[in-house]
Amino acid sequence: xxxFAGVVTLDGAPPDTHLLERIxxxxxxxxxxxxxxxxxxxxxxxFTFLRTGPAPQCPSQPCSLDGRIWLLGDVRLDGRNDLWNKxxxxxxxxxxxxxxxxxxxxxxxxxxxxxxxxxxxxxxFALWDAETRCLRCWRDLMGARPFFxxxxxxxxxxxxxxxxVRCAPQISGALDPHFxxxxxxxxxxxxxxxxxxxxxxxxxxxxxxxxSRDEMRIVRFISLPNGDPLWLKRQEEYVExxxxxxxxxxADRLPQDSVAIxxxxxxxSTSIAAIASDYARKRAWHSSLRAYCVDCQPLFDDQEGHxxxxxxxxxxxxxxxxxQSACLPFAGWDEDKVLTPEPSQEPYLPSxxxxxxxxxxxxxxxxxxxxxxxxxxxxxxxxxxxxxxxxRLATIGEAFGKYFLEHGRIPPLRGxxxxxxxxxxRTDDMAEYPxxxxxxxxxxxxxxxxxxxxxxxxxxxHLWYPDAHATLxxxxxxxxxxxxxxxxxxxxxxxxxxxxxxxxxxxxxxxPPVPLCIDKELLRRAMVALLPEEVRLxxxxxxxxxxxxxxxxxxxxxxxxxxxxxxxxxxxxxxxxLAGILENSSGNSLLRDxxxxxxxxxxxxxxxxxxxx
Numbered sequence: 001x002x003x004f005a006g007v008v009t010l011d012g013a014p015p016d017t018h019l020l021e022r023i024x025x026x027x028x029x030x031x032x033x034x035x036x037x038x039x040x041x042x043x044x045x046x047f048t049f050l051r052t053g054p055a056p057q058c059p060s061q062p063c064s065l066d067g068r069i070w071l072l073g074d075v076r077l078d079g080r081n082d083l084w085n086k087x088x089x090x091x092x093x094x095x096x097x098x099x100x101x102x103x104x105x106x107x108x109x110x111x112x113x114x115x116x117x118x119x120x121x122x123x124x125f126a127l128w129d130a131e132t133r134c135l136r137c138w139r140d141l142m143g144a145r146p147f148f149x150x151x152x153x154x155x156x157x158x159x160x161x162x163x164x165v166r167c168a169p170q171i172s173g174a175l176d177p178h179f180x181x182x183x184x185x186x187x188x189x190x191x192x193x194x195x196x197x198x199x200x201x202x203x204x205x206x207x208x209x210x211x212s213r214d215e216m217r218i219v220r221f222i223s224l225p226n227g228d229p230l231w232l233k234r235q236e237e238y239v240e241x242x243x244x245x246x247x248x249x250x251a252d253r254l255p256q257d258s259v260a261i262x263x264x265x266x267x268x269s270t271s272i273a274a275i276a277s278d279y280a281r282k283r284a285w286h287s288s289l290r291a292y293c294v295d296c297q298p299l300f301d302d303q304e305g306h307x308x309x310x311x312x313x314x315x316x317x318x319x320x321x322x323x324q325s326a327c328l329p330f331a332g333w334d335e336d337k338v339l340t341p342e343p344s345q346e347p348y349l350p351s352x353x354x355x356x357x358x359x360x361x362x363x364x365x366x367x368x369x370x371x372x373x374x375x376x377x378x379x380x381x382x383x384x385x386x387x388x389x390x391x392r393l394a395t396i397g398e399a400f401g402k403y404f405l406e407h408g409r410i411p412p413l414r415g416x417x418x419x420x421x422x423x424x425x426r427t428d429d430m431a432e433y434p435x436x437x438x439x440x441x442x443x444x445x446x447x448x449x450x451x452x453x454x455x456x457x458x459x460x461x462h463l464w465y466p467d468a469h470a471t472l473x474x475x476x477x478x479x480x481x482x483x484x485x486x487x488x489x490x491x492x493x494x495x496x497x498x499x500x501x502x503x504x505x506x507x508x509x510x511x512p513p514v515p516l517c518i519d520k521e522l523l524r525r526a527m528v529a530l531l532p533e534e535v536r537l538x539x540x541x542x543x544x545x546x547x548x549x550x551x552x553x554x555x556x557x558x559x560x561x562x563x564x565x566x567x568x569x570x571x572x573x574x575x576x577x578l579a580g581i582l583e584n585s586s587g588n589s590l591l592r593d594x595x596x597x598x599x600x601x602x603x604x605x606x607x608x609x610x611x612x613x
Contacts, residue, residue, distance in 0.1 A: 001029030001074045001145065001486055001494045003048040005159035006126055007168070010133050010213055015044030024048065026164045030486050036060050043128055045072050046164070050492050052364050053255035055080060058101040062128070065105045066405075072529065074145050074160055075100045078252045078501060081105070083119075101125075113208070117221050120502040121252075123162050124203070134212040141222050141321035141501050143205030143478025146485055152201045156211055161487050162341035165200050173606075174198045177445050180572055183593050184434060184456055185447065187345045192475040193218070196342040201337040224473050224502075226462050230510035238516055241507060243526040249501035250275040253367065256285050260363040263291040263319070265307025265535065267520055267527070269369030272498050274530040276367065277315045290362055291319040292355065299325035300545030314532050320358075321395065327351040328557045329548060330597070335605035338561075341487050343602040347548060347594055353489060370480065372500030374468040375508040377540070378518035381415030383464050399514040411518045414467070425436055429455070434592060436578040441571060464513055472505060523567020549587055559585070559594060566607065569600045 005023045020037050024046040028035065031048025038045045038061075046481045055077065063071035077083065077100045084094045084103075092106050100121075107115040108127060113136070122144035126137040137158060139147045149158040152170035159165050166173065176198040182189040183196075192204035203209055208221040232238055254276055261276065273495040276289055291312050295305030305321045312319035329347035332338075338350055346352060359366055380400075387396045403411050433451050442448070463467035471477070477500065481516050482488070484495035498504075508517065516522040519540060527536050551557040559582045565575040573596040585593040 001030065001052075001160070002048070002050045002057075002061075002074050003027030003161055003164070004074060004125075004488075005046045005157070005161065005164040006072050006128070007044045007070075007157050008119060008128060008133075008135050008156055009042050009155045011154065012042040012133075014041070015039055017044070019169075020044045020046055023159070023164045023167045027159075027161055027165055029490055030161065030492060032492055034059055038062055040130060042133060043070075043130070045286070047072065050364065050494065052076075052494050054252070055100045056097050058099045061101070063099075063101050063105070065102070065109065068129060068131050068140050069105065069108065070130060071101050071105055071125055072128070073101075073123065075104055075121070075123040075125055076253075076496075077103060077119060077121040077123070077499055078249070079120055079503065080252070113221065116208075122496065126412055132212070134210070135208040136211075137203060138221065139203045139205055139207055141224070141502060142472075142481065142497070143183050143208045143340075143475075144481050144495075144497065144500075146478075146482050146487070147203040148195065148200055149203060149209060151216070152199065154184060156208075156216075159204075159555055160485075162195060162197075162200065163487065166197065172199045174199075175568075176539075177441070178450075180599070181441075181445050181447055181450060182346075183343050184437070184455070184572065184599065185451060187595070188475070188479045190454060190475065204475070206473075206540075224469060224505065224509065226469070227506060227509040229464070229512065230507075231512070235339060236515060238511055239522060239525045240366060242504075242511075242522050245501070245504045246271075246526060247279060249498040249504050251279055252501075253365070253496040253498055254279065255365050258288040258290070258363045260366040261289065261291050261613045262368045263293050263308050263311065264369070265293075265304040265311070265538070266369065266541070267523055267531075267535065267538065268372030268373075268499060270308070270311045270531055270535055271372075271523055271527050272369050273311065273317070274315060274527060275498075277317055283558070288457045289315075289317045289424060291317055292359060292366075293319060293321045294324045294355075295321050296543075296545065296547055297322045299547055302544055303541075307538070310532055311395065311535055322347075322355055324351070324547065327347070329559075329594075330601070333601055335601060335608055338601070339450065339490060339605055340602060343595075343599050344483075344488075345595070345598065346483075346590075347598065356489035356493055357491050360489075360493040364492060365494050365496060368484070368495060369499060370497045371477075371505075372520065372523065373540075374471060375465050375505065375511075376517055376520045376523055377414075377468075378412065378513045378520060379405065379414040379465055379467060380411040380514050381413035382462075382466055383513040384413070386463050399512065403515050403518070408517075411514050432589075432592070434595075436574050436581055436593070436596060438570065438572060438574050441573075462509065465509055465517075549590060552586070552590065559597065561592070562597065563600060566603050568603045568607065569596065572596070572599065 006143050024035055024037050026046040031050045033051045034049040036047045045062045048222050049059050062072040064070045082392055088094050122140055122419055124139045124145035124147040128135050146160050148162050148165045150171050151164050157165045157168045179189045179194045193201050193204050206220055206222045208219055210217050260271050293305055293308040296302040332350035458470045459472045460466035562579050578596055582593050
């Protein structure tokens with residue numbers, strides 16, 4: 001994705017051109033197709049361009065229609081034809097080569113913030129009103145595009161690249177202890193506005209930042225609705241609508257040249273590959289689709305590579321299978337090369353980065369199957385309660401009775417009964433709490449109290465899909481998708497996720513869960529004749545083994561001895577105690593107890609860069 005950064009002040013002072021040049025150098029890895037630095041009274045902008053498609057893109061930013069409102073950002077819109085028709089109905093003249101950036105500017109000109117809230121796609125961008133000196137910044141609902149900001153010395157700095165904001169000499173390199181605490185406790189930070197650095201904030205997904213003389217305010221501008229139930233006469237109607245929306249989601253993300261896909265042997269990614277291949281073939285595109293798969297043979301009986309190869313053969317597309325079993329945790333972790341903006345949770349990160357580098361040599365866009373394990377796996381208990389409260393007994397008998405006759409069992413309830421029973425039986429709420437924190441750090445930010453806060457369940461409001469709806473509206477997917485961002489991979493490669501398309505999600509939230517959204521029945525029916533039956537009908541299968549645990553058990557790798565700790569990590573972790581605990585760690589506790597080692601490597605990498613405080 002293209003890189004962008006801006007510096008803005010409300011008093012009209014000129015920006016530091018040397019700082020802009022340093023920021024542009026920081027963004028260079030994102031955009032090999034052009035670098036642009038622009039200064040205006042009280043504002044400076046940097047942009048590095050990555051050409052991807054399928055829509056025309058503005059190669060130089062900031063861009064404007066009137067010389068007053070300037071757009072700077074990374075924008076890829078969905079449903080472009082519908083947007084064009086809507087604009088034309090309100091007097092706008094639309095040409096076939098209109099860019100998504102121009103669509104945003106025209107939408108703003110006609111409808112302001114209400115119009116921007118109706119845009120769908122992957123985006124983070126800023127609009128700067130040079131006349132009123134007002135800055136507005138948006139980030140899309142799923143959080144596919146990051147956005148960071150900070151204030152210091154009368155200036156506001158913003159970018160889709162954390163390191164670009166860190167270039168500002170007035171921004172401290174001090175770490176945020178609460179972010180580090182959440183990372184060590186559970187991995188992701190639950191405060192969506194925090195970053196690893198105390199003075200730099202993250203714009204949460206679905207939020208708008210307003211900055212002017214009157215206010216500095218961040219508000220949510222979009223969220224997934226609860227939706228009204230969609231009652232259709234025939235199940236085939238749901239399948240037809242779902243297939244049509246899925247094709248649209250893939251088509252809107254599919255460039256007409258080379259495109260990659262991360263493909264396992266499961267249903268989600270193979271379905272995306274099948275749709276993409278079929279769509280390109282029907283339109284006689286020269287789109288070159290290439291699949292990439294990770295296989296853990298012979299570490300354990302991993303079927304992913306075999307089944308992915310079977311699908312690739314069925315679709316007549318090339319596939320590259322990476323043998324993962326030979327990769328060891330932390331192997332190749334050179335802090336001069338493994339440069340991530342925040343701590344990673346992945347012990348095999350160097351291997352993943354090398355894979356991203358290989359993909360980027362063939363393509364600039366990679367598709368993934370993320371998102372299929374949410375709504376499509378279904379929750380039948382909330383649906384059963386909904387029908388019972390409405391006295392829809394006939395619907396209960398038809399839906400649940402028919403499912404029982406076809407499958408010999410009731411549909412999975414997924415009502416959270418096991419979790420509640422586990423909490424009821426649990427005698428020690430601190431059993432999984434890490435024991436290797438330094439006493440000073442643990443006391444300073446009250447980690448034990450934070451532990452109990454993190455255990456509280458999320459608020460859930462959707463009648464049929466409370467778990468999936470809460471996850472999609474929360475911070476789970478932005479955290480996942482950010483780690484696919486170019487600032488993590490360090491290569492100009494843009495990740496796109498058709499199953500997280502907003503149109504598709506809005507539809508699925510209205511589909512009765514039983515039977516079509518139980519165990520991905522809807523997707524299975526939509527893929528008839530497009531996938532081999534052994535993959536289309538394959539049950540949801542977790543990874544057959546845990547590579548990390550198996551490599552430790554087989555004595556191929558050991559977390560001990562630990563590396564020599566940095567001074568910074570010793571503030572957070574009692575390193576000697578950690579070594580003793582790792583001697584007996586296994587399974588989930590092993591990954592938990594390796595987080596301090598992951599933090600150690602990250603701290604070393606940034607100490608070699610601009611440093612920390």
